[in-house]
Amino acid sequence: MNKVKKQRAVILLSGGLDSATVLAMATEQNYDCYVLSFDYGQRSVVELQAAKVLAKKAAAIEHKVLRMPLEDFGGSALTDLSIDMPEGEPQEFEIPVTYVPARNTVFLSLALGWAEVLEADAIFIGVNSVDYSGYPDCRPEFIQAFELMANLATRAGVEGNKLSIETPLMNMTKGEIIERGLALGIDYKQTVSCYQADDRGYACNHCDSCKLRREGFEQAGVADQTHYF
C-alpha cells in the first residue's frame, strides 16, 4: 500500500492572534506545517517567544526564526523608535504609521524561498480585509498578484506545480477568527498582538492592534484574557 505524501505548507507566524489561528487551521487541514517567523527589528520581540510556544504546541515539523534587518530602512513606527506610536482612533482611508514598508511582500518572498526548497504546496498568511489594519499589503488583490508572481518566479511554477497563497482569515471578522481559534483549542493568552508589549508579553491596551483584538473578544462574546500592563 502506497503511503500518500502529506501536503506541506509554510506558515507565517508572528506570534499574534491571527497567525496563531492560521497555524491551527492549517494543522487541522492536515498539512505538514513548516513555521516561519521574523526578527525584523520590531519593537516587541516578546511576540517571537510567543511564536516559539505556539509552533511547539501545534507540533510544527520545523520552526525557523529569520533575522531580517527591516529597521535599516526605517519609515515605520514599528521599527523606528523616533516615530511616535499612535494612540487615537485609527484614521480611515489612510495608511497608518505602523505600516512597515513592503513587510508582507518581504515575508512572503522568504516563505516562497523555503517553500521552493521544501516543494511545499501552499503558504499560509493571516491577512484580513474586514477588521482591516489599513495596510495595502493585506488586500486580496495584493495576495492574488503575489501568487501569480510566485508561480512565475520559481522552479515549481516553471514545472507546472502550482503554489497557492492561502489566506483563510481574509473575509472573517475578528470575532469569527477568535471563535474559530477557540474551537480549535487555541489559548489566546499565549499570543501577543500589542505593538509595544512589555517583556512579559503584557499589552498596552491603547495601540490599534490592542483595540482590534479587544473588539474581537467583544464580538465573539468571550472574556478577553489578554494581560494588560
Add this chain to the structure above:
Amino acid sequence: MNKVKKQRAVILLSGGLDSATVLAMATEQNYDCYVLSFDYGQRSVVELQAAKVLAKKAAAIEHKVLRMPLEDFGGSALTDLSIDMPEGEPQEFEIPVTYVPARNTVFLSLALGWAEVLEADAIFIGVNSVDYSGYPDCRPEFIQAFELMANLATRAGVEGNKLSIETPLMNMTKGEIIERGLALGIDYKQTVSCYQADDRGYACNHCDSCKLRREGFEQAGVADQTHYF
C-alpha cells in the same frame, strides 16, 4: 526658480559584471542612485567588496549591504557547500543547481521596502533573458508580474505613484552589455562574476558564470581582463 527633484532609484548591485553595468546606466540616466547589496550566504563574499568599490566609484547617494540568511533554506550550490558546483556544459531547459530559491523575488522585495521609504521611482535589476542563466526569476514575465504586485503592495501604489522595475539588460547579449559598460567607463577588472572567486576576487574560469563572462568579452571583441586563479 523651482529646483526639480531628481528621480530616485534603488539599484540592486551584486558586484558582478551585469549589475555594475546597470548601475552605470542608471547613473547616466541621471537618477539619484541608492545601491543595495546582499550578504545572503553566498560562497563568494569578495563580490561584496567589489560592490563597495563600484558603488563608491558611481557616486551612489548611499550603499546598504543587508544580511539575508538565505543559506538557512539551503537548496542551492551557491549557498549550500554540500552541493557540488557544476563544471560541465550548462544544460538547456533545466534549472541549474546554482539557482538560489526565490532569490530575485527576495532581493526585489527588499528593494521595494527601501524604495517605498525613499519614495523612489524605479528599481533597477540586471536580469537578462538572452545569455540566459536558466533561472526562472530572470524572465520578463516574472519581472512584469513583480511590478504589478509591487504597485498593489505599497503606499505608492495605493496613492497612484507607479514604481517601475527597470531591466535595461533584458534583451542585450553579454557582448552588448560589455560594450555598453566600457563606453560608460566601467573597469570590469573591478567586478567579480565567478561563483567561487577566491579572496582576491580571482575567478575559477570553469563555472557557468565564468563561461558566460568570457564569451561576452569574445563577443565584444575586447580582451578579457579577468584575473583567473
